[in-house]
Amino acid sequence: MPQYLPSYNATPEEQLQSMTRPRRNAVDISALSTTTNTRVSRRNAVDYTSSLVKSDWWHANEEHAFVPRNFRLGNAPCVPFTPSERKQGGVAMTELESYQDLAFPSELVTSFLPKGWFPRQPFVQLSVNFPGYNHLKIRRNLFFFSPNGNPRTIQEIGHDIATIYRTFIQDNYAAFNPAEHHALRLGPGPNQVTFGHLRLVDIQLCDVSEGCEQWVADVTYVQC
Template identity: 60%
Template sequence: MQSYLRSYGPTPESMSRPRRNAVDISALTNNTRPPHLQSRLGRRNAIDYTSSLVKSDWWHAGQSHALIPRYNYGINPVVPFGSAEQVQVGVAMTELENCQDLAHSSSPITSFLPRDWRPRQPFVQLILNWPGYNFLQFSKQLFFFTPTGNPRTLIEVAHDITDIYRTFIHEYHAAFNSAEHGAVRLGPDCVTFGHLRLLGMQLCNVSSSGEFERWTADVSYVKT
């Protein structure tokens, strides 16, 4: 079972900081909520608090979590994603989407990889692993290097991973196969993007042509 760090409550300092798109959700009624909030309010644990003064890492703390299982790739290279505020393991994807709250965010991605390792291409292929949707065999290019050959930063890569997950949920959440082992449905009134946390990513294997590497992300989610 996945072990998480002890959760901490928000501090007066963290609660008093200016927050992007700050909204006092307690003052909003069903008729006055902005359209981007209306779809997020109305059921238990469904609020995306990143639109208010409360960070996702804080409202995730104390909630029941589940880790998406995947195959064990042994000693293959691993890139971890940790919370700058160390609220708990991983970082909320909603925070990474806005390029914040990631420890070592400005470090080059290569600093987390073996010294003699370099992908065959500037990019790798990120395989999205989610029970109930694995039959889609969904994957996207994920760039580790810029066009000039410089390694990208950890936050740049993390941001792109979250963008891939948000796009996938938006476009494919209805293509759910409940027959898959351990299937977990994504989308409205189920597990949404706001519930996801990125813990790390690991090299799976090299493509059959030998041209690029396949990686998969370690993701947990707040149970609804």
């Protein structure tokens, strides 16, 4: 998507220049707080995606940690999500939601699956793993194949995962159980984990004992 609109009836060369040069007197609203117009690191910042700043800009240099999970299958199929612009692990959920910042977005999910392995159905189930909320046992269908039978891209799947996590947080952040091991509180308050704090690293098969394969996401979060 172009960052700036080219001039009307401009030549191709002029259009290219207008899309790459900074705008005079442009205001970057993502870098403003209510008290200052300097760039300062702040927690629980509002995520913007339309002002030349990545939606997780506020958290780019913050310490991240994995959301812990207690189950893992050895040598299980795994689909990674690699950022296109930085080497820090995982892709921001806010970027996946906007179909951005994913390396090789057109790669098909089947290219990461073992030869000859296919889900028993067009979809698998994603178990939403988040300590403090695992008592809810939330699972959502995640389609690896489209209705016409073609495998979907990891960009499409990443977008669906981001949507699942955003809805999960919006609907369930108040159902926190502090007694769960490694519990992490979700929500909009200070020192709580928000959707904008999350990055997706990969998804991995974790259970094949039921009629539909169960997968789980490896997610990192900003340490508040």
